Amino acid sequence: GNSVTQMEGPVTLSEEAFLTINCTYTATGYPSLFWYVQYPGEGLQLLLKATKADDKGSNKGFEATYRKETTSFHLEKGSVQVSDSAVYFCALNTGFQKLVFGTGTRLLVSP
């Protein structure tokens, strides 16, 4: 079946630190992959996506590369800010935007 596994949080970093949030998936075929972010008190927002192997999605300084060989889609950012504090969800599309989400990783960035 389809599933997404994310590293457990919370991830606690100081401002300007390097961020990695691991995500691996199990899927039939080669689905599109996504990172969604949920800021406190807000709805989920698409952060970035990749639609095929070796694609790199990027937005707001965040990047993730679709790795078919390791079935991974790790989220990275070179220098986090306090405003990046949020919950990050990795997800895959099983078709028609029926998304399978991971459990989410909470990021806490301190000044």
Add this chain to the structure above:
Amino acid sequence: DTGVSQDPRHKITKRGQNVTFRCDPISEHNRLYWYRQTLGQGPEFLTYFQNEAQLEKSRLLSDRFSAERPKGSFSTLEIQRTEQGDSAMYLCASRPDPRTGGEKLFFGSGTQLSVL
């Protein structure tokens, strides 16, 4: 673009009662989705509509759950005879016609249901 709005934001009910939630999608979006999110978990797909047609329902959606989108605009999700296990955040999302828009889903802030 006023975003996806959901009402109410919070609902507290007693076990066995019926509840109904409303979702107003972004106006030009013809696809509408319902997801459920329990504490510490990611959202889980429940059902989706293309215009007024309900195209798919997850096995998570028991017979006590029914969703409608009568005019292809707003949608309602009703839960009959609520159980404590129904306590969750119910999320609505919409997207434009895939022929003209991308894969991005626009989520509302959700309705938090607590069943006592």
